[in-house]
Amino acid sequence: MTAFLARVGAAFLGFLAATGRLAGFALMGLAGIFSPPFYPRLILRQIVYMGYYSLPVVGLTAIFTGMVLALQSYTGFSRFNAESAVATVVVLSVTRELGPVIAGLMVAGRVGAAMAAEIGTMRVTDQIDALTTLSTDPYRYLVLPRLLAGLITLPLLVVVADILGVFGGYIVGTVKLGFNPANYLTQTETYLETMDVVSGLVKAGVFGFIVSLMGCYHGYQSRGGAEGVGQATTYAVVSASIMILLSNYLLTAAFFGK
Amino acid sequence: MSDGRTQPANAPKIAVRDVHKSFGPKVVLDGIDIDCGVGESLVIIGGSGTGKSVLIKCILGLLHPESGSIRIDGVETVGMRRAARTALMRKFGMLFQGAALFDSLRVWENVAFGLIQGRGMERAGAKRIALEKLASVGLGPEVGELRPAELSGGMQKRVALARAIAAEPEIIFFDEPTTGLDPIMADVINDLIIKCVREVGATAVSITHDMVSARKIGDRIAMLHKGKIVWQGPATEIDDSGNPFVEQFVNGRAEGPIQMEVRAI
Numbered sequence: 001m002t003a004f005l006a007r008v009g010a011a012f013l014g015f016l017a018a019t020g021r022l023a024g025f026a027l028m029g030l031a032g033i034f035s036p037p038f039y040p041r042l043i044l045r046q047i048v049y050m051g052y053y054s055l056p057v058v059g060l061t062a063i064f065t066g067m068v069l070a071l072q073s074y075t076g077f078s079r080f081n082a083e084s085a086v087a088t089v090v091v092l093s094v095t096r097e098l099g100p101v102i103a104g105l106m107v108a109g110r111v112g113a114a115m116a117a118e119i120g121t122m123r124v125t126d127q128i129d130a131l132t133t134l135s136t137d138p139y140r141y142l143v144l145p146r147l148l149a150g151l152i153t154l155p156l157l158v159v160v161a162d163i164l165g166v167f168g169g170y171i172v173g174t175v176k177l178g179f180n181p182a183n184y185l186t187q188t189e190t191y192l193e194t195m196d197v198v199s200g201l202v203k204a205g206v207f208g209f210i211v212s213l214m215g216c217y218h219g220y221q222s223r224g225g226a227e228g229v230g231q232a233t234t235y236a237v238v239s240a241s242i243m244i245l246l247s248n249y250l251l252t253a254a255f256f257g258k
Numbered sequence: 259m260s261d262g263r264t265q266p267a268n269a270p271k272i273a274v275r276d277v278h279k280s281f282g283p284k285v286v287l288d289g290i291d292i293d294c295g296v297g298e299s300l301v302i303i304g305g306s307g308t309g310k311s312v313l314i315k316c317i318l319g320l321l322h323p324e325s326g327s328i329r330i331d332g333v334e335t336v337g338m339r340r341a342a343r344t345a346l347m348r349k350f351g352m353l354f355q356g357a358a359l360f361d362s363l364r365v366w367e368n369v370a371f372g373l374i375q376g377r378g379m380e381r382a383g384a385k386r387i388a389l390e391k392l393a394s395v396g397l398g399p400e401v402g403e404l405r406p407a408e409l410s411g412g413m414q415k416r417v418a419l420a421r422a423i424a425a426e427p428e429i430i431f432f433d434e435p436t437t438g439l440d441p442i443m444a445d446v447i448n449d450l451i452i453k454c455v456r457e458v459g460a461t462a463v464s465i466t467h468d469m470v471s472a473r474k475i476g477d478r479i480a481m482l483h484k485g486k487i488v489w490q491g492p493a494t495e496i497d498d499s500g501n502p503f504v505e506q507f508v509n510g511r512a513e514g515p516i517q518m519e520v521r522a523i
């Protein structure tokens with residue numbers, strides 16, 4: 001029994017230590033915001049890399065999500081003769097939940113993994129130490145631009161995802177389910193509030209930060225050659241995905257919970 | 259050489275005292291004492307895996323020793339704050355054993371990195387200096403436009419060397435500068451290192467397994483074994499050191515006090 005408690009205690013302490021290290025890493029990364037040198041070009045490059053090149057993946061998943069939502073909610077609601085709620089359900093689900101979550105998960109897989117691999121390779125080949133010896137703070141040069149890019153880019157991607165998700169629902173609604181186009185659009189607008197969209201964008205900012213943070217953190221910590229870098233990539237994607245889903249619940253509770 | 263030095267001219271540029279460093283249970287440095295004077299060229303020799311690279315990473319502040327003192331120009335650097343450490347880095351240049359070039363940047367941008375990012379020089383001027391430094395390691399301007407991945411191992415090493423000396427630092431560390439080079443190019447690099455020390459007045463700490471190079475570039479040689487400095491003396495005395503470790507190492511014999519942990523197959 002005591003052995004069991006000791007193990008639980010050790011695991012808990014380990015968890016606290018890991019959380020502390022992660023928080024420390026985030027603070028070190030963000031500390032550079034307040035004083036020069038700044039690297040605007042690096043931030044811009046990360047925004048383009050994260051945002052522009054993620055557009056196809058995020059766009060496609062958003063459209064299909066909107067389409068499936070329309071189809072599913074139609075089959076569900078037709079049992080209660082509530083078909084007219086389809087448009088509302090689509091737009092609320094997409095802006096509040098699915099847009100940010102899907103964009104976050106896609107970017108975690110696409111960008112978070114690449115970040116961990118790039119920074120991990122730089123770590124195991126001494127490039128990060130080389131930065132330091134060339135009087136350049138690796139947190140400012142590598143970590144901060146990525147954290148900021150995540151924070152800025154994901155909301156932008158989610159705006160696109162929201163629009164395309166609603167569009168996917170509209171296509172299925174009008175073409176396949178026989179809704180009147182004008183009615184569908186009116187339905188979409190009527191129950192949509194600013195808060196629905198804003199909460200989704202705030203979530204997106206948080207998710208983008210998480211993706212960058214986990215990519216940088218695991219890359220930075222990687223040890224031991226190609227195997228270590230591979231492991232860092234996996235950790236970055238898995239931990240970012242879990243943290244996105246967890247924080248999504250917490251944020252939803254904070255925004256809409258009673 | 260720095261103008262703002264306040265301590266007497268005979269104070270060592272680098273003073274390492276009783277430095278200990280382990281990785282988990284593995285003790286790598288076990289009480290290192292060594293000095294390096296201003297404008298002196300110190301060569302560190304020792305078997306593979308004895309901690310030579312770890313020692314210079316400790317001096318640079320890239321690794322943190324568990325105990326001991328490392329003074330640069332009389333200033334204690336163990337436990338130094340990050341801002342002070344970044345400022346101190348301006349005195350250093352480092353050639354990493356594995357070159358450690360930034361593979362997202364072109365070759366000349368690698369060489370100019372410390373000038374542009376570290377010192378805020380404009381790009382055109384930095385590029386001119388970078389191409390000069392590349393020429394001094396025998397690489398033409400066309401190489402400057404390539405990516406590090408397009409170079410051979412020896413070329414990467416020379417680019418890394420050019421990068422280490424580009425900002426004309428006061429103290430330069432060379433981790434195996436001639437490993438992987440042909441004998442002629444190795445001698446060119448030896449001459450370049452000597453030039454940095456004699457003409458620019460830099461202090462140099464080099465690690466090498468190449469005894470020809472050690473004799474040529476070193477004013478003083480120190481031998482590392484089992485976490486301690488087992489011998490140090492002027493480079494001219496390396497052949498009659500009277501130290502069994504040094505004799506075995508210099509003559510490259512498998513038999514002697516240094517036991518390689520290998521099993522016959």
Ligand SMILES: Nc1ncnc2c1ncn2[C@@H]1O[C@H](COP(=O)(O)OP(=O)(O)OP(=O)(O)O)[C@@H](O)[C@H]1O
Nearest residue numbers: 281284286304305306307308309310311312313355
């Ligand atoms: N980051 C690290 N983590 C764990 N152990 C390390 C680390 N860096 C070095 N070591 C260990 O420290 C010892 C000394 O390594 P170091 O790289 O200093 O050797 P070296 O003397 O430079 O050898 P070589 O001549 O082969 O380059 C090695 O046994 C190595 O396993």
Ligand SMILES: [Mg+2]
Nearest residue numbers: 310311355433
């Ligand atoms: Mg080494």
